[in-house]
Amino acid sequence: MDKVELSIEEVSALATRCLRANGCDEANAKAVAATVTSAEADGSAAHGLFRLPGYVASLRSGKVDGAASPRVEQVAPSVVRVDGGGGFAPLALTVGRSALVECAKRQGVAALALVNIHHFAALWIEVEALVAEDLAAFAFTAYMPAVAPAGSTRAFFGTNPMAFGWPRDGGPGVVFDQASAAMARGEVMIAARDGHPVPIGAGLDAGGKATTDPKAILEGGTLLPFGGHKGSAIALMVELLAAGLLGQPFSFEAAENDNRDGGPPRGGELIIALDPTRFGDASGWRAHCESFFERLLALEGVRLPGSRRHALRATIAAGKVSIPAELHQRIVTLCSAN
Ligand code: NDP
Ligand code: PYC
Numbered sequence: 001m002d003k004v005e006l007s008i009e010e011v012s013a014l015a016t017r018c019l020r021a022n023g024c025d026e027a028n029a030k031a032v033a034a035t036v037t038s039a040e041a042d043g044s045a046a047h048g049l050f051r052l053p054g055y056v057a058s059l060r061s062g063k064v065d066g067a068a069s070p071r072v073e074q075v076a077p078s079v080v081r082v083d084g085g086g087g088f089a090p091l092a093l094t095v096g097r098s099a100l101v102e103c104a105k106r107q108g109v110a111a112l113a114l115v116n117i118h119h120f121a122a123l124w125i126e127v128e129a130l131v132a133e134d135l136a137a138f139a140f141t142a143y144m145p146a147v148a149p150a151g152s153t154r155a156f157f158g159t160n161p162m163a164f165g166w167p168r169d170g171g172p173g174v175v176f177d178q179a180s181a182a183m184a185r186g187e188v189m190i191a192a193r194d195g196h197p198v199p200i201g202a203g204l205d206a207g208g209k210a211t212t213d214p215k216a217i218l219e220g221g222t223l224l225p226f227g228g229h230k231g232s233a234i235a236l237m238v239e240l241l242a243a244g245l246l247g248q249p250f251s252f253e254a255a256e257n258d259n260r261d262g263g264p265p266r267g268g269e270l271i272i273a274l275d276p277t278r279f280g281d282a283s284g285w286r287a288h289c290e291s292f293f294e295r296l297l298a299l300e301g302v303r304l305p306g307s308r309r310h311a312l313r314a315t316i317a318a319g320k321v322s323i324p325a326e327l328h329q330r331i332v333t334l335c336s337a338n
Contacts, residue, residue, distance in 0.1 A: 031090035046186030058263025084117035108278030127165035158251035176305035
């Protein structure tokens with residue numbers, strides 16, 4: 001496959017240009033481009049420039065408002081709500097983050113409810129920003145039916161990711177960010193694009209049979225939850241937190257209301273932040289947790305979640321990202337063909 005090499009600055013400039021050319025105002029274009037660029041900067045092919053055609057499709061179809069102006073409201077002492085106004089999630093997140101941080105430091109625990117947003121990205125971005133403020137954080141969002149609940153062979157849950165972050169001495173902390181599917185749909189799409197098989201357990205074909213063919217999963221088949229009934233329970237929890245709690249569409253409702261333009265559906269996201277100085281050992285929590293990480297990492301074969309991605313970040317920052325030439329050409333065309 002032919003590739004194009006881009007610096008991180010070039011990724012950011014290309015994404016911003018493409019979004020601006022397709023109806024995003026400056027603030028929205030910058031926020032979405034920052035999200036896309038962060039994914040590329042951490043080596044996530046599935047949630048970087050690969051998503052740009054989907055973002056553009058939703059701008060062009062009118063499903064997403066590229067000039068949305070999110071509104072922040074303190075709806076309870078520990079709850080901040082941001083109404084994204086039908087825009088992409090990144091600007092709503094940017095606008096709500098400082099209120100969430102301030103609220104979590106004041107109350108010890110606080111939640112950010114993002115409503116009327118369109119989420120198409122990796123979730124570590126939101127939790128790492130809170131970890132940088134010395135907060136522990138969770139994030140949850142639902143999607144559209146893509147994952148069969150335990151016992152079924154039909155997609156019903158979204159790929160429903162959750163992320164968790166914990167501050168450490170220096171660096172970006174410990175962060176896990178995982179779909180409740182055995183594989184994120186984006187990863188399966190990349191495997192289909194690149195002609196790679198996926199592991200058994202990732203999904204079923206249209207006949208309900210286990211398959212390693214990513215196209216069979218995407219075209220009429222279904223993804224499976226990770227860990228059988230356990231991942232299925234997590235997917236159910238994410239539906240309830242990101243949709244039931246926030247008054248936003250469940251994955252099946254999101255699909256019923258979606259115009260299938262290839263971009264992200266309308267939905268919600270819940271983010272919870274906790275201040276470790278407000279629960280137990282206000283001054284010693286960090287050293288105590290570092291001793292835990294030390295013991296954990298002394299075990300042969302163990303690494304911390306997020307460590308592979310953070311190592312890639314350091315490598316990529318010193319070099320370039322490589323994207324398929326076809327994707328690059330498609331994005332360049334989208335910059336001018338509106
Ligand atoms: P992966 O299965 O690739 O990784 C999940 C987590 O496990 C990562 O934090 C990873 O850390 C960690 N991990 C992997 N291997 C190990 C190991 N050996 N030891 C310790 N930790 C490990 O991710 P998914 O395919 O589930 O999800 C990919 C992305 O898709 C996520 O960013 C998610 O947010 C996104 N997504 C977004 C959706 C949306 O609606 N917006 C829907 C679904 C997914 P590391 O990165 O360091 O390897
Ligand atoms: O990879 O499953 C996924 C996904 C859904 C929305 C954004 N990414």
